[in-house]
Amino acid sequence: MALVFFSYKSLPVNNAKFDLKKTEEAYHSKTVLVEKLLAPKEKVVVAEVEFKEYAPVVDLNTPQLVAGHKLYTQCISCHGKGGEGKSSQKAPFIGGQFDWYIEKQLVDMKSGARVNAVMNPILKGLSPQDMKDLAAYVSRLPWKKPVEVAEGAEAPAAAQ
Numbered sequence: 710m711a712l713v714f715f716s717y718k719s720l721p722v723n724n725a726k727f728d729l730k731k732t733e734e735a736y737h738s739k740t741v742l743v744e745k746l747l748a749p750k751e752k753v754v755v756a757e758v759e760f761k762e763y764a765p766v767v768d769l770n771t772p773q774l775v776a777g778h779k780l781y782t783q784c785i786s787c788h789g790k791g792g793e794g795k796s797s798q799k800a801p802f803i804g805g806q807f808d809w810y811i812e813k814q815l816v817d818m819k820s821g822a823r824v825n826a827v828m829n830p831i832l833k834g835l836s837p838q839d840m841k842d843l844a845a846y847v848s849r850l851p852w853k854k855p856v857e858v859a860e861g862a863e864a865p866a867a868a869q
């Protein structure tokens with residue numbers, strides 16, 4: 710016969726060995742354990758990236774571009790100094806992209822509206838102003854995708 714019970718409190722207790730207090734403690738500790746297991750994972754803390762001096766490829770003629778250049782230090786490893794991207798990191802080229810598009814992507818990836826496991830945590834520490842500054846800087850990166858000439862196709866006419 711299987712004895713099914715939903716709460717030890719419903720058991721008829723007239724056994725001296727049954728210690729209600731201990732049972733309650735054990736039950737409580739299990740509950741706490743389960744709560745801990747179900748709790749969201751610790752927040753990911755992205756290490757502060759030290760600003761390393763690097764030659765700007767953009768004319769830093771406004772305070773915003775100076776700020777953007779500094780902030781972009783933490784993006785170079787994946788998107789490249791010129792915003793050319795890096796296939797091995799699956800990081801797209803972003804240099805020369807419209808500033809409003811860059812800013813929107815950053816805002817969306819920070820809010821989680823656009824999900825990417827790599828980018829989302831990077832943006833946690835950036836303010837709305839930081840994202841504007843980055844967008845201004847990235848949009849001015851002079852990088853342009855080289856024109857690929859398909860095999861057999863005629864090469865594009867040289868500029869006059």
Ligand code: HEC
Nearest residue numbers: 783784787798799800801803811814815825827828831843
């Ligand atoms: C560890 C690598 C890594 C770093 C560092 C990184 N990114 Fe990215 N970034 C990615 C990847 C991967 C994607 C592609 C996201 C996707 O597939 O949705 C991406 C996407 C983007 C996009 C969207 C491009 C588009 O065309 O929609 C922007 C904008 C961007 N990153 C800007 C930045 C900026 C600015 C920084 C620095 C604050 C930065 N990223 C740092 C890897 C990185």
